Amino acid sequence: MSLNSTFQALADPTRRQILQLLKKRSQAVGELALNFDVSLPSLSHHLAILKSADLVSTTRRGQQIIYALNLSVFEEITDEILNFFNKSSK
DSSP: OHHHHHHHHTSSSSHHHHHHHHHHHHEEEHHHTTHHHHOOHHHHHHHHHHHTSSSEEEEEEEEEEEEEHHHHHHHHHHHHHHHHHHTTTT
């Protein structure tokens, strides 16, 4: 996990909205697409960026790929940020 790639992934409002939806439950691309006014290739591109930043994980369920929030990465990010502020305040 790179903080740079994580922050770049989080910088886009569409990707943040995807993460908000996945916070509620894991979903396939088709389900996610119902919430956006973007093409499927564009949505897939956003999901690929989130996956490369390890913010989401995927599992195959038959023909579908199910996307889920990767909570362990969010825990790591939180630790990194807290450590940054703890180190800089000393």
